Amino acid sequence: MASSLHASTVPYPLHISGLSVDFSKSAKNVESAQVRIGKSHAPVERATGKTLQLIFYPPMKLSIEDSFSLHVRHSTWFRMKTVGIQFDTEDIFRVFGASGELETREYTKVHKNFTVIVELSRNTATEVLAGSSSGGSQELQPTTDEIIRICxxxxxxxxxxxxxxxxxxxxxxxxxxxxxxxxxxxxxxxxxxxxxxxxxxxxxxxxxxxxxxxxxxxxxxxxxxxxxxxxxxxxxxxxxxxxxxxxxxxxxxxxxxxxxxxxxxxxxxxxxxxxxxxxxxxxxxxxxxxxxxxxxxxxxxxxxxxxxxxxxxxxxxxxxxxxxxxxxxxxxxxxxxxxxxxxxxxxxxxxxxxxxxxxxxxxxxxxxxxxxxxxxxQRVDPGLNIQASIEVGKKKYWKALASSTIFKDHSMWDCLRVLHTDIVAVWNFNDPRGYLYSPEFRTLMANMVNELDVGPTADPTRNIAFGLSIVGTISGILSALAGPAAPIVVPIVASIVIANWVYEAYQRSCAALQRFMKYIIDLTLVLQTLYLVSENQELTRRTIKLAIKSYHESPTSRAVHARIQEYDRQSTFLERADRGSLDRFVQLIQSYSISREEMSGLRVDIPVVGSLPDEPWEDEKT
Structure with missing residues (x-):
């Protein structure tokens, strides 16, 4: 089957982040459904009205060789019957590859009176960047994958x-x-x-x-x-x-x-x-x-x-x-x-x-x-998400930042991918389209690490109140928009053009360690800001961009980078990391955690973001 597709059409596996079944036009009394991808089976849950829905966290990999089908059980006057809906994976790859887009897309299949919509993306939490130096080395698996498998x-x-x-x-x-x-x-x-x-x-x-x-x-x-x-x-x-x-x-x-x-x-x-x-x-x-x-x-x-x-x-x-x-x-x-x-x-x-x-x-x-x-x-205590993120990180990959061979022969982008996936998975946002796993969001975070190194160094000893700093920045950004529907322009490159250092092979150095630390803390604090502005609503790119821009333009971001650079100058973290001591790094993350009590008070002062139509990652004028 794969031979009929040109190899350059779809260079990576696709990933399914969600699937929905609309049977509103069918007279059948649908009881349940099951999706089958290769040897994996998963039940599709009933949503609202005459719809079924399944969300994959993390997204499920779909290779062109995989069988892909949906089996819908419905009752008749006499017995239960099953309708089998087969998907042509070659057609899915052809349609997706022809689009030339990298963000999430929908593939629609109509079978009699059933409409099935599959949400797909080319690059998600499990892809390998073109040019990666991973070669034949073992693929890095997020720690949360194993936790989610067990529980x-x-x-x-x-x-x-x-x-x-x-x-x-x-x-x-x-x-x-x-x-x-x-x-x-x-x-x-x-x-x-x-x-x-x-x-x-x-x-x-x-x-x-x-x-x-x-x-x-x-x-x-x-x-x-x-x-x-x-x-x-x-x-x-x-x-x-x-x-x-x-x-x-x-x-x-x-x-x-x-x-x-x-x-x-x-x-x-x-x-x-x-x-x-x-x-x-x-x-x-x-x-x-x-x-x-x-x-x-x-x-x-x-x-x-x-x-x-x-x-x-x-x-x-x-x-x-x-x-x-x-x-x-x-x-x-x-x-x-x-x-x-x-x-x-x-x-x-x-x-x-x-x-x-x-x-x-x-x-x-x-x-x-x-x-x-x-x-x-849970979705009431962001501090608990940060605590769990630290626990997951310390299980394996944070210990590898400066002392292990786990990352050997992998690109920096591939190493960041597992760190990113673990942190995003722990926050468990209402993100059915997988925006937080998208290459665009990951690129924004990687480029922020590089971009915030430019300019004067903040006083690393200054203790900035993260919550107040962020709320003031959010209010300023929203009030400066030309209108409620004006796009939010992120001052960082959001396209797939990534800073050169992510293509480099991992190496044990202070520069690499700094970038890992900045990425982890930047991502954690952007997600904490996103928690502040999203209030458990379904995520849009507009809301995510507001969180990124607010953190990027707040005094906190430069203070965080300055404190990490101070660790480098003292040359203590790299030495202690060899002995598994990440206490100072963990304390730095925890020092910017917003408590639930503070979160309630801060939200009162944030203007309503609104449920406007979504917008692309980059404004066409930028």
Whole structure:
């Protein structure tokens, strides 16, 4: 098959970042679908209406020799039938190669009343640059590939009665909409049903009602489910955490029903296995409002607003201790993890506390891969993404920056590729078109490393507040645009013209080490800025360009590069890297991390970016 294509038409494998199936014009009742590429199979999840969708993170490689098909199951009056849709990979490569474009493109196939759209790119996280010196050396594999293979999703069971706020909690914690694991079929047990959101496929939700009086059947259902999942051999199928949700009762109210007391007693006695159970006390904002309304004016007197708020919180926390925490510890033991949360904007930091607590429990009691996936799945705490990125980096490739032969015989571009893939994967943005894996974005980041070396050196001892620096720059950029639809021009080359040093073969030197360090920190801080401006919305190139331009033009970027150059002058990092000590590098990254509390405050001061039509990586006039 491959012989009929000219070798220069498509020099690299293609990569599939997404696939969608539209059957709105079909009268068939579609139940499920499966995509098959070579020997790999993957289910296509139901999206909205009469559509199915599958997103690949990282993108799946498609070679011209691979078989590629979609199998759709639908019901008839008498039985289930399967429709097989075969793709001509040679035609896919021919169409894509003829376009001459390098960014993501769509390939559409219509089969009867089914329309299938495949999102493809030529160069993504797994391609090798033309001119690479890799030769016959082993391909560098991102560390996240292995983590995702072992544990592709964070699997969580959420228990709670209707009205406690489970759906709102999941929506906000994982950045999705309309989270539910129930198919709403009367009489059907739903705890085994899996909810995987097309907006965030790094977690899978199991849902259960709480333990109401007379609900012995549900108690047994939950107990059996936890036991079954605990015995499964593969980490990806095991349960990684349980959130047991209660609405904070009024003073004098009862928090725990008999069934819940029995459940917590089982956990305390070790009869539910190692699975972490975190008690989540919801609607904290309503408790604060009740306390505020009941405070006597004489107790407030002439207190300032800050002092009044502190008094409200102190009073509310005392009520929590009496009504909630005390009963919990009685049945679950003194060490039961618990978090008080609200999904209201002014209390979003409470969600970050819950996520951090959960991640820590998963790390201690389940597995490292599951804890990394917890960090990847959540979308409320950017600091946790940075922490996970550091953990993933230190597993393998960061140790290789100056002391290992892993990068030997590879080009700098190929080495940067695995570093880039690991960092982007950990942030888990809503990026269905794979813009963050595109060669254009990677080129922008590589050229930023080179471009920021030009000009005066900033004072490396100056401690710049990253958040305030970035917000001020963002506001200035947006206010300077000629209009809301004016394109954002990035002051760095965004085309495939890359700085010459990326073509060089890796070599152990201070110059190479500097470039690696700058790339890693620049990428991390650009993604942190992107988190600030995107607010869990689907990424566009416009939003990504705003994040790049804001970081590039902020005082922080030059300060970061200056501090790295200072390490070089001291010649300490290269020496210590031989002994595996990356502490100073890690501390530099962490020093620019924005906490969840700061993030909420900073977002208030950012003008609305808007959901305008997307724009290309480069303006035609540049």
């Amino acid at each position: 592709p999703r964070f699997r969580i069971l959420v228990i709670g009665n209707t009205g406690v706020g489970k759906t709102s909690l999941i929506n906000h914690a994982f950045g999705v909409e309309n989270a539910t694991a129930s198919h709403n079929k009367p009489g059907e047990a739903t705890i085994d049903n899996e909810f995987i959101s097309p907006q965030n496929n790094r977690f899978v939700l199991h849902d259960s009602k709480g333990f109401e009086p007379g609900g012995e059947d549900n108690f047994k259902t939950v107990q059996d489910f936890i036991d079954r999942r605990g015995k499964m051999p593969d980490l990806k199928n095991q349960l990684h955490a349980v959130w047991l949700c209660f609405e904070i009762p009024r003073a004098g109210g009862r928090l725990l029903e008999t069934g819940t007391e029995a459940f917590l007693t089982l956990k305390r006695d070790g009869k539910l296995g190692k699975i972490p159970i975190v008690v989540v006390l919801t609607k904290y904002d309503m408790l604060l409002d009740r306390v505020d309304r009941t405070l006597h004016h004489s107790s407030i007197g002439r207190l300032s607003e800050d002092d009044v708020n502190k008094l409200i919180k102190t009073t509310a926390d005392a009520e929590l201790q009496d009504v909630c925490i005390g009963p919990l510890k009685k049945f679950a033991g003194p060490d039961i993890p618990h978090a008080t949360i609200s999904t209201e904007d002014c209390h979003k930091e409470t969600l970050a506390c819950l996520i951090r607590m959960t991640e820590n429990c998963v790390r201690q009691h389940v597995a490292t891969e599951a804890s990394v996936m917890t960090s990847m799945a």
